[in-house]
Amino acid sequence: MTAHNPAALVLEDGRIFRGEAYGETGSTLGEVVFTTGMTGYQETLTDPSYHRQIVVQTAPQIGNTGWNDEDDESSRIWVAGYAVRDPARMPSNWRSARSLDQELREQGIVGISGIDTRTLTRHVRESGAMRGGIFSGAELGSDERMLAQVTGSAEMVGASLAGDVTTDGTYVVPAIGERRFTVAALDLGIKSNTPRMMAARGIEVHVLPLQTSFDQLLDLAPDGVFLSNGPGDPATTGAQIELTKQVLDRGLPLFGICFGNQVLGRALGRGTYKLRYGHRGINVPVIDAQSGKVAITAQNHGFAVEGEPGERFDTDFGRAVVSHHCANDGAVEGLQLLDRPAFSVQYHPEAAAGPHDAAPLFDCFVDLMSGSGAS
Numbered sequence: 184m185t186a187h188n189p190a191a192l193v194l195e196d197g198r199i200f201r202g203e204a205y206g207e208t209g210s211t212l213g214e215v216v217f218t219t220g221m222t223g224y225q226e227t228l229t230d231p232s233y234h235r236q237i238v239v240q241t242a243p244q245i246g247n248t249g250w251n252d253e254d255d256e257s258s259r260i261w262v263a264g265y266a267v268r269d270p271a272r273m274p275s276n277w278r279s280a281r282s283l284d285q286e287l288r289e290q291g292i293v294g295i296s297g298i299d300t301r302t303l304t305r306h307v308r309e310s311g312a313m314r315g316g317i318f319s320g321a322e323l324g325s326d327e328r329m330l331a332q333v334t335g336s337a338e339m340v341g342a343s344l345a346g347d348v349t350t351d352g353t354y355v356v357p358a359i360g361e362r363r364f365t366v367a368a369l370d371l372g373i374k375s376n377t378p379r380m381m382a383a384r385g386i387e388v389h390v391l392p393l394q395t396s397f398d399q400l401l402d403l404a405p406d407g408v409f410l411s412n413g414p415g416d417p418a419t420t421g422a423q424i425e426l427t428k429q430v431l432d433r434g435l436p437l438f439g440i441c442f443g444n445q446v447l448g449r450a451l452g453r454g455t456y457k458l459r460y461g462h463r464g465i466n467v468p469v470i471d472a473q474s475g476k477v478a479i480t481a482q483n484h485g486f487a488v489e490g491e492p493g494e495r496f497d498t499d500f501g502r503a504v505v506s507h508h509c510a511n512d513g514a515v516e517g518l519q520l521l522d523r524p525a526f527s528v529q530y531h532p533e534a535a536a537g538p539h540d541a542a543p544l545f546d547c548f549v550d551l552m553s554g555s556g557a558s
């Protein structure tokens with residue numbers, strides 16, 4: 184088949200994949216990463232943690248169930264660009280309101296289809312996540328010109344992006360049924376299902392902008408504090424690390440997810456580093472160091488906290504442990520303080536999309552707030 188609207192995905196190492204324009208025609212730049220989820224493309228596209236990333240779907244057919252009005256994880260699509268193999272020509276699902284292609288165009292998301300996503304994924308797996316660009320229409324220039332744009336674009340290391348995705352003002356997600364607890368949730372790029380999972384457990388969730396001060400947080404008299412997922416390099420979250428230290432100092436129950444795990448790790452004096460290609464998918468096995476049990480988890484991260492499986496270490500806030508690690512590569516997947524009511528995981532217990540193995544972590548947070556937690 185000859186492409187009628189040709190497009191190119193250009194990697195910073197000079198490799199070029201040629202296909203067809205998908206979604207908006209134009210150009211876009213970002214870090215090229217792959218996700219292995221076989222379902223849940225709508226949740227992936229609307230996850231704020233993918234801000235500034237060109238997402239490659241390893242699942243070959245994308246768009247089969249169209250786009251619905253229920254599954255968004257935030258108010259818009261956040262990916263910088265979208266690369267797929269074989270887009271659906273005719274979506275079919277009882278909830279579908281329009282096609283994925285139409286939604287991408289409406290939201291101005293530049294994509295590419297018809298490329299060999301398997302080869303691209305293997306290349307990124309071996310060479311690491313790297314900067315790239317998608318070019319089509321008038322933006323499809325000479326290889327040299329496109330490559331110059333890619334190599335001139337911003338790196339993910341050092342990128343401070345949570346400010347782009349955080350809420351403008353505080354909003355409240357009410358508890359379902361009787362309100363048992365109030366939680367202050369710092370929005371670094373929160374997904375909609377996270378407050379929902381808390382609300383279902385009798386938690387009233389106050390979702391707060393990134394720059395919230397400790398005093399503003401205390402004004403809510405929260406029973407616990409939550410640190411959300413989010414885009415960018417955790418090394419850039421200085422203010423949130425300080426806030427976390429104040430929360431720990433006060434002894435308030437604390438729970439962090441993904442970016443929140445990295446913020447807690449840094450507050451505990453650990454470094455963070457960039458993984459070669461990250462963990463993105465909905466079937467990542469994680470080992471609980473204490474019980475040895477494996478959970479199959481939803482993940483989306485490119486950075487990780489330094490540490491060894493099961494490692495115990497001392498912090499300014501007492502003893503801590505690397506509570507969980509990845510069965511694939513041993514990367515830190517969870518932290519727990521032993522002398523304070525605080526813990527975090529690198530994966531996504533809200534699991535939208537994904538398996539529900541980790542949902543009980545929200546119950547652990549409830550236990551910490553009711554004073555019956557393990558810490």
Ligand SMILES: NC(=O)CC[C@H](N)C(=O)O
Pocket residue numbers: 232411412413414415416417440441442443483484485486487
């Ligand atoms: N989903 C997240 O919270 C991602 C955290 C961080 N931006 C990373 O890439 O590791």
